[in-house]
Structures are given as structure tokens and as C-alpha cells.
Amino acid sequence: MDFLFDFLTNFLGQLQSPTLGFLIGGIVVACLGSRLAIPDPAYKFIVFMLLMKVGLTGGQGIRESNLAQILLPALFAVLIGILIVFIGRYTLCKLPNVKTEDGIATAGLFGAVSGSTLAAALTLLETQSISYEPWAAALYPFMDIPALVTAIVLASIHTRKQRDTAGEYPSSRQEYLSKQRGTAVKRVKIWPIIKESLQGSALSALLLGLVLGLLTKPESVYQSFYEPLFRGLLSVLMLVMGMEAAARIKELRQVGQWYALYGFVAPLLHGFIAFGFGMIAHYATNFSLGGVVILAVIAASSSDISGPPTLRAGIPSANPSAYIGASTAVGTPVAIALGIPLFIGLARALGGG
Template identity: 55%
Template sequence: MEILMMIAGTVVEQLQKPTLAFLIAGMMLAALGARFEIPQSIYKFIVILLLLKVGMSAGISIRNADTLSFLVPASLAILVGIAIVFLGSRSLARWNGVSRVDGLATAGLFGAVSASTLAAGMAVLDDSNIYYEGFIGALYPFMDVAALVTAIMLAKLSAARQAAVTVYPGRDGAASIGSTGAPTPIGASMGGSGLIREILVDTLRSPAISALITGLALGVLSDPETVYKSFYEPLFRGLLSILMLIMGMEAWTRLAELRKVAHAYVLYGLVAPILHGLLGFGAGLAAHHLTGFSEGGVILLALMAASSSDISGPPTIRGALPEANSSAYVGTSTGLGTPVAILSIPLFIGLADLVF
């Protein structure tokens, strides 16, 4: 009971911090029907600036970091992203009333990472004076790309298996498959290196990943400390507070979309972030025992696992799986997954206090 009271006290304390307070304020504004609105172009600009800042910070730290200390959590981030998608394929994607492609699309977003949630977590840890490795932001692409590639590959393979497939020789002697209509080349339906390469390219070209990788490259290959300290770092908290306000309003609005899909998505959106976060927390502890990964690093790896992609993931999924229901995967991710993940930051801080 004492442990639960301590965690509850940590949760209440963290909810009063500016980052989480702005998220809740945004949800309240939307619930009250306020006509408060921030243009989409400004929202995108804020996201790009935040990701450039996170990327440069990570790049500067990687330049001075021990290789093993970085590669171990990076490898674990990949495994966590893949594991989350496979968990979704065994749970949500098999739920009655949920199509497999919709379930896998949703699991893909939940395995990928929310840049804004990661930025919020960093701000909360900074406010609490909890140390974390500067290269944490560099783990984002590893988990993000691994989850999206896995989800899209599983969805493509599942769709091919479910089709009534007949294999027969084509006119030119090449093997083809098809059910009705024109035959489809086996390689096109069943996936392969070409499909994986296409998914990787689309993901890496997304605005969020592009900005983050650009910041990483600048931090590793150049000397951006002057502009970083004079421009990006001072703006970070103010821009993040506006982003949290926007996300709170967006989350409340997206909740209405969940009425169009099965109630399984509501349960998944509420429970999955916590379970995924615990999986990430366990991976972080493994990295801690192997390389001395910090308490803050463990918390942020848990938060990345708990988060669901709200920037890079949706356009990637929409482009690769156009048949998936966007109301299902975007509504679940943005409407429930994102606020649950952000509000779980105090929970993981409380768990870390017990362990460290």
C-alpha cells in the first residue's frame, strides 16, 4: 500500500508540471467547445523545430558517447518496436469485429514513436532534475522504423494469404498468383526486399524522421552548439507547451472517431500504452545492467515504447496500407494512445524511483 501511495503521489506531482498541464488544458478547451485554433502550418513548424532540437542534442551526445553504450539500447529499441507489433497481431488484430489489416495498422502506430511524447518526457525529466543520456533522441528512428516495417509487412503477407490464391504459369512462363481478375506476380503480393526497401524509404522521407535525422547529422558531423544554445534550446519549452495544447485538443476531437469502430480499440488504446511502456522499461533495465544505462534513459525508453506515432506513422501507414480504416488506427493512436502515454510519465518515474 505504501508503494502505491508513493506512485500516486508522484503521479499527482507530475501532473502539475507545465508539460502535462498544457495537455490537460487542451483537452478541456476542446471539451468545452472553445473556438481556440492554431493553424496547421504553425503546428508543423513547431514539430520540425522540436525534432531538429532533439536530433542535434542526440547527435552532439553521440559524438562523445561510448559506442557500446549507444548500440545496446538502440538494439533493444528495435526489438521492443517489433515485439509491440507482434503483440498487437496476436491480440487486437485477432479480436472479433476487428479486421486484421486495421489491427496491424493500429499496432504499427503503437509500436512506432511519438516525437512530441518523447519531447514531453524529456521536459518532465529536466524539470525533475533526472539525468538521461543525451543520445536518447537517436533511439527514436530505430524503434519507429522497425515497428512500421514489421506492421506493414505482416499486413501485406496476411492479405496475400487470405486471398483465394491460385498459382499458375503466365503467358511468359513466369509464375503468377490470383483469385479473380488479372494475375498478380508472386513477388508483388508476398513482399520481399523490394517491399521492405520501399517502406524504409517512405518512412525515412517522412517529415518527422527527416527532421530528426537532419538534426542528428548536424550534431554528429558539424559544430552546431552556438545556434543550438542560442536559438533551439531557449525556444524548446515554449514551443512544447503550445504543441501539448494542440495535442490535447486533437486527442479530445479524435475520441469521437472511435465510435465508428469496435470497442476493442478503446480497450487497446487505454491498456496497450501501459503494457508497452512496461516492456520498454524492462528493456531499459537490461541496458542498465549491461552498460550502466541511466534511470532517466530507462524512463524515456519506456515512454517511447508507451507512445504511439502521431506524426511519421499515419502518413506511412496510409500510403502503404490504403485499405486500412484511418478512423481506427488514427483515432485510437491520437485519441487515446497519446494522452495515456503522456499521462503515464509519472508512473514510469515512480517505478524508476522504486528500482534505482
């Protein structure tokens, strides 16, 4: 009963919070046909500011922490990112009328991480005075990059198998060897995928902040500039995401109801899996329950910044309406409105707080 009460309290608090309030506001405004728009340069600047702040927080935390405590949560983040893609590959992709490439791309996007959802979780944790390791935000790339790489590799393997079974059989040993050499040339190269992810705007900003927080002493600019602006900028970002979610609902309707179902169930399932791994780290290395919540939230989130362009380039045959629609229209609201209060309530119940 205490857990249920705590969850409902957090859920109602989320409904009243600027984070979800502005998200819902953006959806309502877009559905009413408003012409309200946030200029793209302003949107990119807001995302940069938010992720720089998260990166600076993580860098300062790593500088003051024991690196041995980071290893196990980082390893779990990698495993979770890969596992999420395989779960989608053998569930969503098996459903009727779901194209395999679309399903894999959707799983990859849900395995990758949303910087805005992470920022919303950090804000709520701080509002409720729940402690967590400052470096926990640095788990972002450990989950994000492996998920995107895994999705692109699985899609490439599937595409190659389709070509091989299309009836193109070699008529001689020489032709067979020629085809083998051609296949070898077309093998998936992992480094370009990693490079593309690292060069994406979201990860670049986060990693830049991480390095600056680790190697410099940015406390003065952090306290006077990044910290005061954080929540206000986050509210504007939620407004933009709400309008984007409403715009994607029509596209999601075109690709079928299975993506909507996946977008609702997957964030909670992925979050619970990550919460379980986080509790192992909690008992093994004293990883804080706030850190466990962060691990669960980044697993529940789906990438809204770096993931879509990476998947467009890596899986060009996939339909963006499927994976972006499932993520933005369903996955992100579920992760923020249900996931964050659910995992905070569960952590409080387990911690006796």
C-alpha cells in the same frame, strides 16, 4: 509504499505541469465547441523545432560518448518495435469485430514513436534533475522504422493470403506459374517503406538535428535559441494534440470499444516490456535509469506525426479512424499522464532515489 508515493507525486505533478495541463486544456476547449485553431504551418514549425532540439541534444551526446554503450539499447529498441507489432497482431486482431488490417495498422502506430511524447518525457526528466544519456533520444528511429516496416509487411502477407483463399485456383501448370510470377512481382519491398519513414517530417527533423549535433559544434545556437524555446513550444503542441484527441473520440466510438481498451492497456504494457529490456542494458552496460525511462516512454508512445501518413500509404485498406483514433484519443494521454510518471517512479524506486 515509497514507490506508490513517488508515483502519485509525479502523477499529480504531471496534472499541474504545462505538458499535461495544455493537453487537457485542448480537450476541454474542443469539447466546448470552440473555434480555436492553430494554423497547420505553425504546427509543423513547432514539431520541427522540438525534434531539431532533441536531435541536436542526441548528436552532441553521441559525439561525446562510447559507441559500444549505444549498441545494446539500440538493438533492444529494434526488437521492441517489432515485438509490439506482433503483440497487436495476435491480440487486438483476434478480438471480435476487429478487422485484421485495422488491428495491424493500430499495432504499427503504437510500435512507432511519438516525438511529442518523447519531448514531454525529456522535459520532466530535466525538471526533476534525473540524468540520462543525451544520445538516448536517438533510439527513436531504431524503434520507429522497424515497427512501421513490420506492420506493413504483416498487412501485405495477410492481404495476399486472403486473395489466395478467395477461390481463385489455377486450371493449368502454365496459369499456376503465371500467378507465381505475378505474386513475386507484388512482394513487399522493404526499402521504399524505410525510405518513406526516413523522409517523413518527424524523422527527417530528428535525424537532421542528430547529424548537425554530431558533425558540427552547434552549442551557441542550441543554448541561445533551441533550449529557451523548447518548453513553450511543447505546451502549444500539447494544446493542439488535446484538440485533435477530442476530435478523434467520435471516430473512435464508431469503430468499437476494443480500440479504446487497447489504447489504454497497450502503452503501459509496451512501456513495461521496454523497461525490462532497459534494465538488462542497465546492468550489462551501465545504461542510466533515466535512459531506461526514455526507452520505456518511446515504447509506450504512439506515433502522431510520421506514422499515420506512412500507414495510410502502406496499408491503404486500413481505417484511419481506428488506428489514429486509438492513438490520439486514448494512447497519447495515457502515455503522458500515466506512463511517464509511472516509469520515473519505478526508476526512482529501483535506483533508491
